[in-house]
Amino acid sequence: MDDTGRVSVAGAGIDGAPSVRPGVPRERRAPDPGAHWNRPEQQHDLTPLARSGLLHATPVFGTVAPPRALSGAVRRLAYRVPEHRSTRWALLLAGDKLDVLEHRLAAGVWLLPVAVALAAGYVGVSRALRR
Amino acid sequence: MRALVYEGPYRVRVRDKPDPRIEHPDDVILRVTRAAICGSDLHLFHGMVPDTRVGTTFGHEFTGVVEEIGPSVRGVRPGDRLVVPFNISCGTCFYCERGLYGDCESTNPMNDLASGVFGYSHTTGGYDGGQAQYVRVPFADVGPMMIPDDLEDEDVLLLSDVLPTGYQAAEMGAIREGDVVAVLGCGPVGLVAARSAWLLGASRVVAVDRVEARLRFAERWAGAETIDLRRERDPISALKELKGGHGPDVVIDAVGMEASGSAWQTLIGRKLKLAPGSSIALHWAIHSVRKGGTVSIVGVYGPPANLVPIGVAMNKGLTFRMAQANVKRYMPHLLEHVRAGRLDGRGLITHRFPLEHAPDAYDLFDAKADGCVKCVLVPNA
Incomplete structure (x- = not known):
């Protein structure tokens, strides 16, 4: 604090008047200066997995990691459940777990022929030793 | 391109990934110059956010240089330096018109919770984030702000969110x-x-x-x-x-x-x-x-x-x-605070990592070790 008892942080109180605060009033009616459309064009390519009750895809959407395999089926099911139901979010969390599992299994697929060869070798050697 | 990729809770890696492309006439492709790791990225990293898919790239705080523009983009040109708000906003929907950019209803088809957000799971629209060499930025004429010539990227990087x-x-x-x-x-x-x-x-x-x-x-x-x-x-x-x-x-x-x-x-x-x-x-x-x-x-x-x-x-x-912050609305006002030294965003950055070391950066930030407050990745070092 300074001698007058005010805090000496640079700019202290500079935005004290509500009229200078950028979020006041909370809602205002002013079109964005950058937008040169009344309604944006629609993104095409593919239809996103979207919430139940949405009649059209939003004008833009992300296209990363589309749903696939069993986790994708669970996610598709989840998005048919309204978002105010806990079931929807529980299904999405279950889909996440399955997704990770699928990824780990897929990453280990190259090990399968090696595992089969090792198992076959083990069985063969065991039989040979028994004779 | 090289990009951070989510592979499950507590597991991110830097992998090769296809370059992003223009998917909508108002998109631009940005070459990322700085990408911060946000505290809320740790919720994704910990598997706390529903519908976080393997293969997603995180990162909703970034700056970059415009590489390519969509056919309808008017306000930015290749070579422009931009700082990008974490919310993706159309500028004309019911919410954007009222200044509630964080509630834009044109960018997130997955639910009625919030606008689309870069690199923040499919719960916020399924967009890839900026912890990569390149990123797709929709509605480039609305959200991003041009970085003034007298300021460096790190001076304004945290105007994107923090x-x-x-x-x-x-x-x-x-x-x-x-x-x-x-x-x-x-x-x-x-x-x-x-x-x-x-x-x-x-x-x-x-x-x-x-x-x-x-x-x-x-x-x-x-x-x-x-x-x-x-x-x-x-x-x-x-x-x-x-x-x-x-x-x-x-x-x-x-x-x-x-x-x-x-x-x-x-x-x-x-x-x-x-x-x-x-x-x-x-x-x-x-x-x-x-x-x-x-x-x-x-x-x-x-x-x-x-x-x-x-x-x-x-x-x-x-x-x-x-609320999720209505970033666009605050950028001009806070830029002046940054310029005047009243909000020193750059001073919050304690650690910098090349993109290839992003998993180490996540581990350090998550552990809050070494006095870490804010980690920044440098993708195209």
């Missing part, structure tokens, strides 16, 4: 001259909220955390008094004492769903996931703020329901304000 979110947190507290303000959490957003509380006229600002280095940072960077949760067993009583037993006029929750401090909340919300995270920070806020006071929430909570003492809030006559 500075607007922290400032809006304080502003939502409707702080009046002489108010006592408490901020829960001394991560980057909490630090900015504390600093902003001074700008808005607070007479006393108190920051609460359990990490020694961050408490010292709050004293130094935000000019705040501190309460150390490792020593203070009853934070609610300590906060109430700040104003003669009444409690602070405003309490800001800058912690969110992964707060520690309650074994019960941790078990229910974080371990068993029967609720979307722990809401203990909200408990502290509601119980400690004075009657008729304001609780401002910017900590991230997941859907659909938390264990919150709403009866206490009702009887105390509290006002709640909360």
